[in-house]
Amino acid sequence: MAEVLVLVDHVDGAVRKPTLELLTLARRIGDPVAVHLGPGAEAAATVLAEHGAVRVLAADAPEFTDYLVVPKVDALQAAAAAVSPAAVLVASSAEGKEIAARLALRLDSGIITDATDLVAGDDGPVATQSVFAAAFTTRSRVSRGVPVITVKPNSAPVETAPAAGTVEPLAVTFGELATGTKIVARTPRQSTGRPDLTEAAIVVSGGRGVNGAENFSVIEALADSLGAAVGASRAAVDAGWYPHANQVGQTGKSVSPQLYIANGISGAIQHRAGMQTSKTIVAVNKDAEAPIFDLVDYGVVGDLFQVVPQLTEEVKARKG
Amino acid sequence: MSLRIVVAVKYVPDATGDRHFADDLTTDRDAVDGLLSELDEYAVEQALQIAGAADDAEITVLTVGPEDAKDALRKALSMGADKAVHVEDDALHGTDVIGTSLVLAKAIEHVGYDLVVTGMASTDGTAGVVPALIAERLGIPQVTLLSEVAVTDGKVTGRRDGDAASEQLEASLPALVSVTDQSGEARYPSFKGIMAAKKKPVEALDLSDLGIDASDVGLGGAWTAVQDATQRPPRTAGTIVKDEGEGGKQLAAYLAEQKFI
Numbered sequence: 001m002a003e004v005l006v007l008v009d010h011v012d013g014a015v016r017k018p019t020l021e022l023l024t025l026a027r028r029i030g031d032p033v034a035v036h037l038g039p040g041a042e043a044a045a046t047v048l049a050e051h052g053a054v055r056v057l058a059a060d061a062p063e064f065t066d067y068l069v070v071p072k073v074d075a076l077q078a079a080a081a082a083v084s085p086a087a088v089l090v091a092s093s094a095e096g097k098e099i100a101a102r103l104a105l106r107l108d109s110g111i112i113t114d115a116t117d118l119v120a121g122d123d124g125p126v127a128t129q130s131v132f133a134a135a136f137t138t139r140s141r142v143s144r145g146v147p148v149i150t151v152k153p154n155s156a157p158v159e160t161a162p163a164a165g166t167v168e169p170l171a172v173t174f175g176e177l178a179t180g181t182k183i184v185a186r187t188p189r190q191s192t193g194r195p196d197l198t199e200a201a202i203v204v205s206g207g208r209g210v211n212g213a214e215n216f217s218v219i220e221a222l223a224d225s226l227g228a229a230v231g232a233s234r235a236a237v238d239a240g241w242y243p244h245a246n247q248v249g250q251t252g253k254s255v256s257p258q259l260y261i262a263n264g265i266s267g268a269i270q271h272r273a274g275m276q277t278s279k280t281i282v283a284v285n286k287d288a289e290a291p292i293f294d295l296v297d298y299g300v301v302g303d304l305f306q307v308v309p310q311l312t313e314e315v316k317a318r319k320g
Numbered sequence: 321m322s323l324r325i326v327v328a329v330k331y332v333p334d335a336t337g338d339r340h341f342a343d344d345l346t347t348d349r350d351a352v353d354g355l356l357s358e359l360d361e362y363a364v365e366q367a368l369q370i371a372g373a374a375d376d377a378e379i380t381v382l383t384v385g386p387e388d389a390k391d392a393l394r395k396a397l398s399m400g401a402d403k404a405v406h407v408e409d410d411a412l413h414g415t416d417v418i419g420t421s422l423v424l425a426k427a428i429e430h431v432g433y434d435l436v437v438t439g440m441a442s443t444d445g446t447a448g449v450v451p452a453l454i455a456e457r458l459g460i461p462q463v464t465l466l467s468e469v470a471v472t473d474g475k476v477t478g479r480r481d482g483d484a485a486s487e488q489l490e491a492s493l494p495a496l497v498s499v500t501d502q503s504g505e506a507r508y509p510s511f512k513g514i515m516a517a518k519k520k521p522v523e524a525l526d527l528s529d530l531g532i533d534a535s536d537v538g539l540g541g542a543w544t545a546v547q548d549a550t551q552r553p554p555r556t557a558g559t560i561v562k563d564e565g566e567g568g569k570q571l572a573a574y575l576a577e578q579k580f581i
Contacts, residue, residue: 068487069464073456094465094483095482098448098449101453109543111449113417134552135551136340136549136552137549137550137552138548138550139548140546141544141545141547142543143542144543177456177459180460181461181463186485186486187487188484198483226581244467244481245481245483250335250446258580259575273335281555284571288560294555295555295558297559298558298559298571299558299561300561300567300570301561301563306568307571310566310567310568311568311569314568315581318572
């Protein structure tokens with residue numbers, strides 16, 4: 001069976017969930033071969049093997065942490081040359097998409113970004129995408145070269161499928177461009193203890209109706225009762241009430257959780273673009289005419305400062 | 321020595337309109353009015369600020385697109401860009417991101433540059449890969465997704481706010497920069513700017529001017545193929561209740577019924 005390269009997204013060997021989802025999708029097309037760049041390959045290999053990686057190609061070098069994007073492209077290109085894969089899968093993070101784009105060009109191959117599903121087809125993998133603010137669903141394939149496909153988080157289940165997962169060193173020669181953009185300082189984002197926005201099963205968001213940074217505690221309390229991530233509309237972010245990293249929408253994150261709870265969000269097209277593919281959508285808004293209510297499975301017309309705390313208390317009570 | 325800045329912008333269908341696919345599964349550009357992609361306004365703004373901080377700088381705004389795409393150039397010129405380049409060719413219809421990056425890279429080389437500035441993504445395709453593709457083709461550093469940018473002494477520095485960390489980046493010119501919507505509000509064109517834009521030069525180029533073979537672009541030259549596009553079915557109307565004191569409890573009951581709690 002043909003091999004499929006999966007770029008591992010990890011923090012010092014702690015593999016992030018979207019990579020495990022990629023392994024599920026890779027097995028539909030062939031035998032997953034994970035590419036681990038940076039420290040922690042041995043630790044990562046255990047998890048990767050449990051989820052179906054037949055091999056783990058590992059390379060570590062300071063270039064991966066000291067310079068932007070290109071060193072990882074050099075490494076993935078070396079892996080592609082070593083493996084002759086049927087496809088290359090990368091998680092649809094900002095960096096993942098940039099790596100995939102440059103790799104595709106080097107492999108003389110087409111690229112599909114932000115796939116929400118992937119199946120084997122007669123002429124190679126067929127990717128589903130959600131376009132025009134999720135108003136349309138398309139199915140596409142790469143018609144030239146090795147399909148390079150980036151996949152959105154939450155697009156596939158995480159499944160265990162034990163495989164060998166043998167760690168093999170990957171030889172990488174860095175090109176001249178690899179050291180073009182230096183990362184001179186890195187400030188890790190402070191952990192809130194909440195799940196990552198794009199990976200969370202439940203997202204609780206606040207918008208203009210939250211009416212102030214201090215009031216976001218109401219949204220956070222509901223999120224914490226549900227074990228959810230916190231999102232914010234662009235209006236709330238632009239007003240400085242919540243960090244940009246939490247923005248859901250066209251210019252922020254695109255999320256696709258099992259449950260999305262929109263509070264005080266009218267549902268402008270820019271916001272809908274980022275959350276419309278959520279499985280179940282719930283909204284609380286005092287304006288009965290708000291367009292968000294066109295999307296919901298369940299909506300409450302009312303004051304979020306009455307409804308949300310009551311909901312939070314009820315969730316806590318039910319969870320006991 | 322003048323700093324040559326090229327800003328690549330896109331003319332896109334208005335996202336608030338009812339966007340559709342044409343029969344050949346390309347974007348139906350007649351369905352909705354077009355405009356300068358909002359995310360590219362941030363690129364124009366940052367280019368203007370970089371130029372303002374330089375001793376001597378010239379900003380060329382570049383777009384690839386149909387006749388109407390001139391509107392996007394006019395907007396950028398009225399904001400303060402100095403001149404414009406419009407690549408227009410019937411063979412470009414249906415070009416994918418790989419082909420688009422080829423045309424942009426060739427046009428940028430044609431103009432001559434020290435710094436290329438783009439938005440983080442277009443508001444129609446939203447892939448966000450064209451900036452990286454241009455940098456790869458030009459063989460220059462990519463300093464992308466910046467929320468803050470500055471150019472001094474032949475170096476570009478900027479801040480990239482990622483999910484896990486905020487990174488301070490540095491590269492030597494020539495380089496490509498892409499900026500996010502957090503980089504700073506884009507200015508509105510003044511009346512004077514709008515009047516001045518009418519007199520600014522717009523150079524028209526086609527594929528032959530750039531030495532590009534028509535078979536490398538367009539729908540035929542695309543390296544990806546869209547098989548089908550289906551409109552998302554409208555969501556079945558949900559249950560909507562008015563809060564009369566028990567709204568939170570009712571919502572909790574719904575969530576429990578759906579097994580979320």
